[in-house]
Amino acid sequence: MxxxxxxxxxxxxxxxxxxxxxxxxxxxxxxxxxxxxxxxxxxxxxxxxxxxxxxxxxxxxxxxxxxxxxxxxxxxxxxxxxxxxxxxxxxxxxxxxxxxxxxxxxxxxxxxxxxxxxxxxxxxxxxxxxxxxxxxxxxxxxxxxxxxxxxxxxxxxxxxxxxxxxxxxxxxxxxxxxxxxxxxxxxxxxxxxxxxxxxxxxxxxxxxxxxxxxxxxxxxxxxxxxxxxxxxxxxxxxxxxxxxxxxxxxxxxxxxxxxxxxxxxxxxxxxxxGQAYKVYQHLPLKIYRRGDNMAYEFLSRLLDPDGPILERLRNRNNPEHSNLLQVVYGTYRYVTLDDEYGLYIALRELLNAAAKLDEKKKNESFLKRRYLSLASEFRRVMVLD
Structure with a gap:
C-alpha cells in the first residue's frame, strides 16, 4: 500500500x-x-x-x-x-x-x-x-x-x-x-x-x-x-x-x-x-471471559448502576450508606479473591441496610422491600443458608 x-x-x-x-x-x-x-x-x-x-x-x-x-x-x-x-x-x-x-x-x-x-x-x-x-x-x-x-x-x-x-x-x-x-x-x-x-x-x-x-x-x-x-x-x-x-x-x-x-x-x-491537570490514579483493568454462571448473572444485577444499591450510594447521608459499601466490599472479596466469606458479608449488610429503613416512610418502605427481595434471591442463587 x-x-x-x-x-x-x-x-x-x-x-x-x-x-x-x-x-x-x-x-x-x-x-x-x-x-x-x-x-x-x-x-x-x-x-x-x-x-x-x-x-x-x-x-x-x-x-x-x-x-x-x-x-x-x-x-x-x-x-x-x-x-x-x-x-x-x-x-x-x-x-x-x-x-x-x-x-x-x-x-x-x-x-x-x-x-x-x-x-x-x-x-x-x-x-x-x-x-x-x-x-x-x-x-x-x-x-x-x-x-x-x-x-x-x-x-x-x-x-x-x-x-x-x-x-x-x-x-x-x-x-x-x-x-x-x-x-x-x-x-x-x-x-x-x-x-x-x-x-x-x-x-x-x-x-x-x-x-x-x-x-x-x-x-x-x-x-x-x-x-x-x-x-x-x-x-x-x-x-x-x-x-x-x-x-x-x-x-x-x-x-x-x-x-x-x-x-x-x-x-x-x-x-x-487551578490551571493544571494532575493524575490522581492509574487503575489496571483486566476483564476475563468466564463460562455461563447464574451466580455472576445475579451479582451483575445486584450491582447494576441503575439499581437501588448504586443509586443510594450516591448520597452519603442515606442511613444505609455504610452497609451498602460493605455489600460492595463483600462481593469484591468473592469475585476477586474467590473468598466465599465475602458473600456472607454482602448478604448480612444487605439485610442490615433493609433494617435501617423506616417502614412508615413511603420511599424507604419501597426500598426496604427491594433490599429484602434481593437478599432472598441472594440466598437462593448463591446457595447460602
Missing part, C-alpha cells in the same frame, strides 16, 4: 501522554485503510487525518466536556489553530469545542507524508514528534499532567529539572483523537475529576504486532467505557468498579462474540486543579 508512513517509536508505557497518542493512533487505524508493515511502521492514506476528523460523531464530540486549563492552554491552542490556518470565531475553553471546530474544518488539516511518533530530549524540553525548536511545538496541559516516564533523566543531566512536553501539530491531532476516543466521564467531587479509558501498554503492543479487527476491539472497549461511565457517575470505588466489570453479563457476551478470552485496559483519573 503506497501512502503516508507512520513511524511508531514512542515508548508503549502507561504514561498519560503516550496513552493518549496511542489511543488516537489506534482510533485512526480503526477508521481508515492501513497496513501494519511492522510494529513500528504503519502505512496509511495521506488524507487519513482529514477523513477521520470529518467523520467524527457529533454526539460523541459533545460528550467530551473537558475544560481546558485556563490561560495555560489558551495561547497554545490559538498557536495550534494558526499553524493549521483555522480561525476560531469564539474563545476555546473546552475540548469538545476544539474537536467540533476541527471536525468542521477537517479539509484544512494537513495531509500526511511521514509522521513520527517519537520522543526526544531537545534543549530543556521533551519533544513528541519531529521538530527542533519548542517554537514549532505545542504545550497542552493535559499532555503534561505527569512527569514524563519514558526516559531516564539521570542519564541526561536533568535530575533537578522538570522538562516541559511539546507536541508537533500532527501528533497533537492524533492525541486529540485519543481524547475523543478514551474520555469516559466528568465527575464533580472535592475536585473536578475526568476519567479516561485506554488499552494498556501490553494490549497496544499486541495490536501493533498482529493483524486484528480494530473496529470490533474498539467496540468492546467502548462497551467497557460506557459501563464505567454509568458506575462513576453514581459512586466511585476501585472495589465496585472491578467487581462490576468482572461480573457484567453484557461485557461477557461481547468477549464471547469477539472470540477473546480477556481484554487488558487502563483507567486514568485526572483532576483539574
Amino acid at each position: 503506497a501512502g503516508a508512513v507512520i513511524n511508531a517509536y514512542l515508548p508503549k508505557d502507561n504514561s498519560l501522554a503516550n496513552l493518549l497518542i496511542y489511543e488516537g493512533l489506534i482510533f485512526l487505524l480503526s477508521r481508515t485503510p492501513h497496513n501494519i508493515d511492522s510494529p513500528s511502521t504503519i502505512t496509511v492514506n495521506p488524507e487519513a487525518l482529514r477523513e477521520v476528523y470529518e467523520n467524527l460523531d457529533n454526539g460523541r464530540i459533545e460528550m467530551v466536556n473537558i475544560a481546558m486549563a485556563g490561560k495555560n492552554d489558551t495561547g497554545p491552542v490559538q498557536k495550534f489553530l494558526r499553524k493549521l490556518k483555522i480561525k476560531a470565531t469564539k474563545k476555546i475553553t473546552m475540548y469538545n469545542v476544539l474537536l467540533e471546530l476541527l471536525n468542521k474544518k477537517a479539509s484544512s488539516l494537513p495531509t500526511l507524508d511521514t509522521l513520527q511518533l517519537t520522543l526526544s530530549i531537545r534543549k530543556k524540553f521533551v519533544a513528541l514528534g519531529s521538530f527542533e525548536s519548542k517554537d514549532d511545538g505545542f504545550s497542552i496541559q493535559l499532555f503534561k499532567a505527569e512527569r514524563y516516564t519514558g526516559l531516564t533523566s539521570t542519564e541526561l543531566k536533568f535530575t533537578t529539572e522538570q522538562l516541559t512536553t511539546y507536541l508537533s501539530a500532527e501528533l497533537l491531532l492524533i492525541g486529540l483523537l485519543g481524547i475523543y476516543s478514551s474520555f469516559v466521564a466528568r465527575v464533580f467531587e472535592k475536585s473536578q475529576y475526568y476519567y479516561f479509558l485506554f488499552f494498556d501498554a501490553g494490549e497496544i503492543n499486541q495490536i501493533l504486532n498482529d493483524p486484528i479487527d480494530l473496529a470490533t476491539l474498539l467496540s468492546l472497549k467502548n462497551d467497557v467505557r460506557d459501563e464505567i461511565q454509568r458506575i462513576v457517575e453514581k459512586h466511585y470505588s476501585e472495589e465496585l468498579l472491578l467487581t462490576d466489570l468482572m461480573v457484567n453479563v453484557r461485557l461477557q457476551r461481547k468477549l464471547a462474540q469477539s472470540n477473546r478470552s480477556m481484554i487488558s485496559l487502563h483507567l486514568v483519573r485526572v483532576a483539574l486543579e
Whole structure:
C-alpha cells in the first residue's frame, strides 16, 4: 500500500501522554485503510487525518466536556489553530469545542507524508514528534499532567529539572483523537475529576504486532467505557468498579462474540486543579471471559448502576450508606479473591441496610422491600443458608 508512513517509536508505557497518542493512533487505524508493515511502521492514506476528523460523531464530540486549563492552554491552542490556518470565531475553553471546530474544518488539516511518533530530549524540553525548536511545538496541559516516564533523566543531566512536553501539530491531532476516543466521564467531587479509558501498554503492543479487527476491539472497549461511565457517575470505588466489570453479563457476551478470552485496559483519573491537570490514579483493568454462571448473572444485577444499591450510594447521608459499601466490599472479596466469606458479608449488610429503613416512610418502605427481595434471591442463587 503506497501512502503516508507512520513511524511508531514512542515508548508503549502507561504514561498519560503516550496513552493518549496511542489511543488516537489506534482510533485512526480503526477508521481508515492501513497496513501494519511492522510494529513500528504503519502505512496509511495521506488524507487519513482529514477523513477521520470529518467523520467524527457529533454526539460523541459533545460528550467530551473537558475544560481546558485556563490561560495555560489558551495561547497554545490559538498557536495550534494558526499553524493549521483555522480561525476560531469564539474563545476555546473546552475540548469538545476544539474537536467540533476541527471536525468542521477537517479539509484544512494537513495531509500526511511521514509522521513520527517519537520522543526526544531537545534543549530543556521533551519533544513528541519531529521538530527542533519548542517554537514549532505545542504545550497542552493535559499532555503534561505527569512527569514524563519514558526516559531516564539521570542519564541526561536533568535530575533537578522538570522538562516541559511539546507536541508537533500532527501528533497533537492524533492525541486529540485519543481524547475523543478514551474520555469516559466528568465527575464533580472535592475536585473536578475526568476519567479516561485506554488499552494498556501490553494490549497496544499486541495490536501493533498482529493483524486484528480494530473496529470490533474498539467496540468492546467502548462497551467497557460506557459501563464505567454509568458506575462513576453514581459512586466511585476501585472495589465496585472491578467487581462490576468482572461480573457484567453484557461485557461477557461481547468477549464471547469477539472470540477473546480477556481484554487488558487502563483507567486514568485526572483532576483539574487551578490551571493544571494532575493524575490522581492509574487503575489496571483486566476483564476475563468466564463460562455461563447464574451466580455472576445475579451479582451483575445486584450491582447494576441503575439499581437501588448504586443509586443510594450516591448520597452519603442515606442511613444505609455504610452497609451498602460493605455489600460492595463483600462481593469484591468473592469475585476477586474467590473468598466465599465475602458473600456472607454482602448478604448480612444487605439485610442490615433493609433494617435501617423506616417502614412508615413511603420511599424507604419501597426500598426496604427491594433490599429484602434481593437478599432472598441472594440466598437462593448463591446457595447460602
